[in-house]
Amino acid sequence: MATDFLLPDLGEGLTDAEIVRWLVKAGDEVVLNQVICEVETAKALVELPSPIIGIVSALHVAEGETVLVGAPIISFGGAEATIHDPSATEPDAEEDGRSNMLVGYGPGASDHRSGHRRQRASAAELTPEPPLSPSLSPSLSSPLSSPLSSPLSSPLSSPLSSPLSPSRVLAKPPVRDLARRLGLDLATVTGTGSNGAVIRSDVEAASGSPSAPSVVSDRTASADETRVPISGVRKRTAAAMVSSAFTAPHVTEFVTVDVTATVELVDRLRAHPAFEGARVTPLLLIAKALAIATVRYPALNSRWDEAAQEIVTYRAINLGIAVATPRGLMVPNIRDVNSLTLRDLADALSGLATRARDGKTAVAELSGGTISITNIGSFGIDSGTPIINPGEAAILCSGAIRRQPWEFRGEIALRSVMTLSVSFDHRLVDGAAGSAFLAEIGRILADPLELIALG
Known part of the structure; x- marks a missing residue:
């Protein structure tokens, strides 16, 4: 049975990262804390250590591809795969969510409350949008306005939890804010972003708002131009x-x-x-x-x-x-x-x-x-x-x-x-x-x- 390693929340509420370079391949044996890849977040280039000991069975994301926090990026095969459990020396670690924290990241014994806060923010940014109530102002209807609006049981609150449910609406905070201002329910919008995430152009198209014109409508670069995706820093x-x-x-x-x-x-x-x-x-x-x-x-x-x-x-x-x-x-x-x-x-x-x-x-x-x-x-x-x-x-x-x-x-x-x-x-x-x-x-x-x- 394969053990998946999901992209963890690398801090500051980041919702995705780009896999820049893999440092392991299928068949490689990985030891605890071995750097398995380099990822570029919206803030920095980060080396990602593995909390799993075992043999790599599959890489799920190609170099240069952007992946959401909580999505599987690598699998370790067989019963020999072992997840490092820091709760062995901390009896209450499993209760406060630290047992699945990426080794070298996340809260320590002295700052677990801030760790909860980071996990809630990460989950709140990507959990399903509640129906827009006309009786609530945009600030009050925001999923980030209450610490109770994002349950700790969200599959994104732990880097080693199960993949995202297809029924969830994925969208970043600026996109959610735009949808609120336009009075649009994100559940009715078809997402064209990575992993089906709803992006700005999807909201604009669904609401009838004009999107910025594209120089090349079919996104195919002509002979006299080069196109580079806008990502990362x-x-x-x-x-x-x-x-x-x-x-x-x-x-x-x-x-x-x-x-x-x-x-x-x-x-x-x-x-x-x-x-x-x-x-x-x-x-x-x-x-x-x-x-x-x-x-x-x-x-x-x-x-x-x-x-x-x-x-x-x-x-x-x-x-x-x-x-x-x-x-x-x-x-x-x-x-x-x-x-x-x-x-x-x-x-x-x-x-x-x-x-x-x-x-x-x-x-x-x-x-x-x-x-x-x-x-x-x-x-x-x-x-x-x-x-x-x-x-x-x-x-x-x-x-x-x-x-x-x-x-x-x-x-x-x-x-x-x-x-x-x-x-x-x-x-x-x-x-x-x-x-x-x-x-x-x-x-x-x-x-x-x-x-x-x-x-």
Whole structure:
């Protein structure tokens, strides 16, 4: 009898993932925690370890194919297949759902309550849509509005449970929201997405709403074009940027600063024994200056909680760094940057960028950011109007540093000059606070002695 391994919930309520590369094949013997494949979620490339010991009998998903959480991806044949059971040392593990958790993922003994919350969210996003009641507002009829609306007995609440029932309506939260706004019952819609999931175009077609026109109606690429499916990191980035641009009222301000002293400090730090082996760049000092300014202007380190109608101000500064990768733009973050020394921050920035470009960013690094930096100066660009990362109040954009004539001590001299810009959410940050924040960063970079004093 075959033992199936179902795609687990990899955290943050992700509902699907793409199988990028299989590291095992039929007939291979797999040991506990052996990495069996690489999967790309909407956030990162993740190595998937096996909680099952045994011989691979079948791979159910091809490389490059997207599969829903809870669907079988690999089978282990015969009675020799053994599922690792962490409940052997935790008597109550089976009761709270941990016995079927993927090894290396999921809640531990100290955070099983948050594990329940993740399992409920994953199940709620893919469980059948309740009939739309005219007496309920969209917010009240949402399956996520009540912790009791998604039973723990859902087949998606455990990565080793049975496959999805054909009677279930599969749809992601944005699609469900669109159906609600159009007054459409998803049970009446035929899904054309992966595994029969209802996608946006299905809802639009069923409601009579016009879909965006397709350049090639039969989806067959002509000789002069190449088509690539929108998936993974790029798909999530696009959705997040559209949501941010049309939800948060953006204001962008600019300042041009003489940063000659910062450039000189970078050269001195590179030669200092305390920074031996570290990658010291102007971005390091810009990040430190931002952290100092954020402490002084905490409105920039906040978010708008629409559901609770509250402004949430963070105590820690978790600094997101926009990184261009082959899979698209990623914004991993460094936790509590204000607690780091300048050398620690240099190491954190270097490690973060390397992991992102190698596709090794941990899922945890891609959530929980509170303010971000995008460094377009590395591309030789002078300035820009960046879009705020969703859930944050501001993003700083650093442009190229150029040697150019500049007024210095009453005379014209050749100086290192750069333009900084900041986009902020005008619901959270008024013009005075946003302007003062940007001016403070410029002041620190013009005279970076403060970076050394606080570094």
